Amino acid sequence: xxxxxxxxxxxxxxxxxxxxxxxxxxxxxxxxxxxxxxxxxxxxxxxxxxxxxxxxxxxxxxxxxxxxxxxxxxxxxxxxxxxxxxxxxxxxxxxxxxxxxxxxxxxxxxxxxxxxxxxxxxxxxxxxxxxxxxxxxxxxxxxxxxxxxxxxxxxxxxxxxxxxxxxxxxxxxxxxxxxxxxxxxxxxxxxxxxxxxxxxxxxxxxxxxxxxxxxxxxxxxxxxxxxxxxxxxxxxxxxxxxxxxxxxxxxxxxxxxxxxxxxxxxxxxxxxxxxxxxxxxxxxxxxxxxxxxxxxxxxxxxxxxxxxxxxxxxxxxxxxxxxxxxxxxxxxxxxxxxxxxxxxxxxxxxxxxxxxxxxxxxxxxxxxxxxxxxxxxxxxxxxxxxxxxxxxxxxxxxxxxxxxxxxxxxxxxxxxxxxxxxxxxxxxxxxxxxxxxxxxxxxxxxxxxxxxxxxxxxxxxxxxxxxxxxxxxxxxxxxxxxxxxxxxxxxxxxxxxxxxxxxxxxxxxxxxxxxx
Numbered sequence: 001x002x003x004x005x006x007x008x009x010x011x012x013x014x015x016x017x018x019x020x021x022x023x024x025x026x027x028x029x030x031x032x033x034x035x036x037x038x039x040x041x042x043x044x045x046x047x048x049x050x051x052x053x054x055x056x057x058x059x060x061x062x063x064x065x066x067x068x069x070x071x072x073x074x075x076x077x078x079x080x081x082x083x084x085x086x087x088x089x090x091x092x093x094x095x096x097x098x099x100x101x102x103x104x105x106x107x108x109x110x111x112x113x114x115x116x117x118x119x120x121x122x123x124x125x126x127x128x129x130x131x132x133x134x135x136x137x138x139x140x141x142x143x144x145x146x147x148x149x150x151x152x153x154x155x156x157x158x159x160x161x162x163x164x165x166x167x168x169x170x171x172x173x174x175x176x177x178x179x180x181x182x183x184x185x186x187x188x189x190x191x192x193x194x195x196x197x198x199x200x201x202x203x204x205x206x207x208x209x210x211x212x213x214x215x216x217x218x219x220x221x222x223x224x225x226x227x228x229x230x231x232x233x234x235x236x237x238x239x240x241x242x243x244x245x246x247x248x249x250x251x252x253x254x255x256x257x258x259x260x261x262x263x264x265x266x267x268x269x270x271x272x273x274x275x276x277x278x279x280x281x282x283x284x285x286x287x288x289x290x291x292x293x294x295x296x297x298x299x300x301x302x303x304x305x306x307x308x309x310x311x312x313x314x315x316x317x318x319x320x321x322x323x324x325x326x327x328x329x330x331x332x333x334x335x336x337x338x339x340x341x342x343x344x345x346x347x348x349x350x351x352x353x354x355x356x357x358x359x360x361x362x363x364x365x366x367x368x369x370x371x372x373x374x375x376x377x378x379x380x381x382x383x384x385x386x387x388x389x390x391x392x393x394x395x396x397x398x399x400x401x402x403x404x405x406x407x408x409x410x411x412x413x414x415x416x417x418x419x420x421x422x423x424x425x426x427x428x429x430x431x432x433x434x435x436x437x438x439x440x441x442x443x444x445x446x447x448x449x450x451x452x453x454x455x456x457x458x459x460x461x462x463x464x465x466x467x468x469x470x471x472x473x474x475x476x477x478x479x480x481x482x483x484x485x486x487x488x489x490x491x492x493x494x495x496x497x498x499x500x501x502x503x504x505x506x507x508x509x510x511x512x513x514x515x516x
Contacts (some may be wrong), residue, residue: 003326005345034108034199039214040248044392046216047223047250049112052473054194054218058138061102069098071128076151078124080144081107081202081211083140089234090148090209092200093154094118096125097138101159102443103194104140109187109203110214144198144212146230147477155209155232155241160215161192163264166241168347168401169234174265175326175349177399179217179483180249180378181259185312185365189256193219195226204231217249224249241347246392255387257516259363259380261351261397265326267304267377271335271416272512276306282339284372286346287326289414290364290379291406291508295319299508304377307366311492313513314361319514321357321397325406327381329415350406351381354396359384410508412499413444414479419514422466422485425494430485433466434496436512438474438482444506445499446478457500458484462493470499480507488515 029337046052064072076082082091101330108115120139127134142160144227153171158164162179182191193482195215205211207270210231217224233239245261265287269276285304292300294317302313303337304326315322327348330336336343360383367376383393400406448454448473466485473479482497491514499507 006044031114031116033113034110035113036214036227042249043216043223043225047252048248051220051252055196057102058097058140060138061097062099064098064135071130071135072096072125072137073128075124076128080200090149092144093147094124094144095159096139097142101142105195106197107141107144108199110199115199116407141455143304146209148350155228162195164346166401167293169240169403170345170347172342172345174346176264177349178262178264180224181262182219182221182255184378186256189307191219191221193217193222203229216306221253221255222249222251243390243399245399246396252388253386253389257382258387259382260395261378262378263349265374265377266372266375267306268372269306272303272419273306283336285343287328287377288330290324291327292322292324292362293437294322299409299411301393301416301508301513302364302511305366305513307368310367312363312365314363316361318359318375320359321353321381322362323352324362324379324397347401347403350402354398355397356382414439414444414508414510415439415441432516433487434484436484438481438497440499440507440509441479443478452501454499454501454506456482456497458495458497459484460493460495462491463487464487491515
């Protein structure tokens with residue numbers, strides 16, 4: 001199993017070794033004709049043939065562990081797209097084969113409508129200082145990353161299966177995107193298709209590091225073509241990363257649950273589930289909630305959880321693709337106290353459908369975990385259209401790697417959540433019941449008091465709602481607290497709550513899952 005924390009450390013540390021003037025790769029003097037239309041046709045043709053064997057891990061890669069991989073660095077003077085003699089300009093560097101990235105991929109550079117394959121050679125990489133024998137540089141390229149200006153650190157990386165990450169505006173890697181999810185949440189059936197080949201084309205301007213990434217996706221059930229136009233707005237530490245994605249896939253066999261624009265993250269515990277805290281740090285998570293903006297105009301916040309058993313929830317939108325994302329809303333360092341991996345800086349990732357996706361649902365899959373090295377959260381869109389063998393699907397969407405909210409709204413948003421025993425403090429707890437406490441903040445609540453007609457609208461889908469109230473928090477203008485007690489059962493239950501005034505919502509809707 002790949003250790004996600006080792007991969008994150010590699011992404012953040014492999015740039016530390018090596019420096020020097022970067023030189024652009026030699027201009028293409030030949031190569032093969034290439035275009036987005038060609039790639040779509042190529043993927044469709046492959047889907048109509050017998051599946052070809054996918055690249056396999058190099059067995060020698062097991063010897064290249066985390067420490068050894070950290071000593072292998074891509075030579076800056078071999079960087080792709082870097083201006084000659086200048087270690088600048090958002091150059092692209094390649095990853096070596098290692099224990100955590102043992103499968104080679106094909107990488108080509110596209111210039112003037114022609115693609116030139118980057119042939120691996122040992123002198124692409126060099127060995128830095130360290131203890132023990134020098135690690136072996138294995139043949140093959142595992143992936144690539146786009147460097148910051150100045151060559152210190154990177155802001156985008158493709159490494160492993162169909163996964164890719166951005167460090168976002170706060171320069172800290174966290175959650176991942178991937179090309180496609182196949183049968184996620186169905187025991188024993190999940191499939192992980194692989195980006196087997198990439199074509200990289202410099203687009204946009206030097207100011208935004210524009211790079212269009214074309215990728216061929218292959219797996220037993222699917223073949224697909226992806227175009228991912230990526231750019232960084234505002235530069236390091238100041239702006240979000242935007243990726244405009246077009247995908248066209250054809251299924252080789254039936255898929256029970258097709259996942260479009262899948263996002264993968266980690267959630268262990270926060271202030272909302274203190275009973276699962278086993279570490280000295282107060283909170284440990286890459287994301288703390290799923291945000292949904294559906295086509296009916298409702299804004300839903302679903303705090304993430306660490307359930308006792310794997311759980312999947314669906315949020316239907318019959319009107320066509322909801323915008324959705326996994327966010328890290330809590331940005332206070334003292335809530336995490338981790339000065340090594342900085343959870344408060346983890347980016348959020350927001351998916352904006354382009355065009356009509358048709359009816360479907362946002363799915364949230366949560367897996368139990370007892371450590372921070374497991375990616376145990378997956379969110380994706382699944383269409384209502386059956387995913388049968390021979391069917392084709394095409395979707396366009398925008399990915400935004402952000403540090404805040406995806407869009408301004410007058411509605412108050414959830415800023416804190418706690419759970420505990422039900423009943424009045426100081427009295428005996430109510431048996432078989434739980435309390436949920438949610439704090440909201442936002443412009444819609446400013447200037448309102450207990451006489452303003454604000455009410456808590458709360459419902460539960462299992463059990464019984466025992467009480468619900470809302471009131472302004474003393475000394476905190478614009479902040480309101482909602483408290484609800486509900487009975488529990490042996491099945492998970494969903495408590496749905498919002499603040500309203502005169503029948504109109506003042507806040508987003510929070511959905512808290514509790515129980516078994």
